[in-house]
Amino acid sequence: MHAVSTRFYYTELKGVRLCPWKSLSASKAFDCSSHNSSHNVAYRCPTCAEALRVLDKHTLKCDSGHTTLRAKEGYVHLLPSGRKAPVNAAGDSSEMVKARRRFFDAGRYSFVAEELGHLIMALTGSCSEVALLDAGCGEGMYVGCVQAMLQGAGKACTAHGVDVSKTAIRMAAKRHRTVSFAVASSYILPFDDQVFDVVISVFAPVAAQEFARVLRPATGILVVAQPGSGHLLELKQLLYEDPALFSEEGIPQADLQQAGLEHVQSVRVERQVALPHEEALDLLAMTPYSWHAPVDIAKRMSREADFTISLEILLTAYRTK
Known part of the structure; x- marks a missing residue:
């Protein structure tokens, strides 16, 4: 491991300093006693928005007769026909997705996934069943890790992931067989209202109203x-x-009010890592910075044996009203 340091910061909410996850107060965990989490979250038809019924392991069909085929990897394509995702939600290229998978496989962002999982376990409290959606899931590392952590803690977890990148979804479906994946936009989620307990958005566009x-x-x-x-x-x-x-502004207050969401807590996680040359190049390749990087950037990054980089992430939790 090349990790140099890790620091965690807890913000204050209504004058009370938040504690580490395991001692999080019960008032900040939601009470799921009033509902039963569905383990059969149905997809919506991308053409008419009716529920898609599973006819067999390869075919889904709505009552209006529109058919959707499941790919051999197990995912479904649910972007509305003839419509593209918003420009600011364009999917990552194949090169970016592959570089990100290699970087994740090296364990560089595992600490983010673990803290995300601990936060969700704390906020779901005593709830024994959790329906989870990762909006903008990429190659599925975060949703796969969170699902495994919830299940390891004794919670049943039905997990879904959506992304507009077909390459990323295909890769996710191959690796995370217990998660249901779909090529779909976070701005037009292919699900009915009020079916998920938790939605996560990791380095992805935030469609607050659609998530709510x-x-x-x-x-x-x-x-x-x-x-x-x-x-x-x-x-x-x-x-x-x-x-x-980077700006640390979260979801604007006006958007929160319109979506019916309220802030619960925020956490800052920091780590400095010294990356071998190949991993440093993968880090560059998995970001939009690679699109306009100087031609000599690889040489400049290799001047030292390891390239030290700061990883700083804010995790912010909101609750529906």
Whole structure:
């Protein structure tokens, strides 16, 4: 391991300093006694929005007769016919997805997935069943890890992941066989209202109203992971003379009110790692920075045996009203 340091910060909510996950107060965990989490979250037809029924292991069909075929890897394609996802939600390229998988396989973001899982376990409290959605799931690392952690803690977890990148979804479906994946947009989720207990969005576009629509009222939890101000600062310093820090603004208050969401808590997780040359290049390749990186960037990144980089992530939890 090349980890140098890890630090965790807990923000204050209503004047009370939040404790580490295991001692989180019961008031911040939702009470699921008033509902039963469904282990059969149905997809919506991308053409007419009616429920899709499973005819056999390869075919789904709605009452209007529209048919959707399941790919051999197990995922379904549910982007509305003739419609594309918004420009700001374009899927990652094949090269970006493959580089990210290699970087994740090296364990560099495992600490983020683990903290995400601990947070969700704490917020779901004594709930024995959790319906989980990862919106913008990429190659599925986060949803797979969170599902495994919830199940390891004795909670039944039905997990779904959606992403507009077919390459990423195909890769996710091959590896995470207990998660249901679909090629779909976070802005047009192919699910009925109020069917999920938890929605996570990790380094992905946040469609607050759409996420709130599919979350259960009063108890639904949305967790957003976004870059902290100093995230990847050393990489940006190689690319720009005066690199701007990431904004740490969460979901705007007006959007929260419109979506019927309220802030619960925020956590900052930081780690510095020294990356071997190949992993440093994968880090660059998995980000949009690779699109306009100087041609000599690989040489500049290899001047030292290891490239030290700051990983800083904010986890913010919201609850439906």
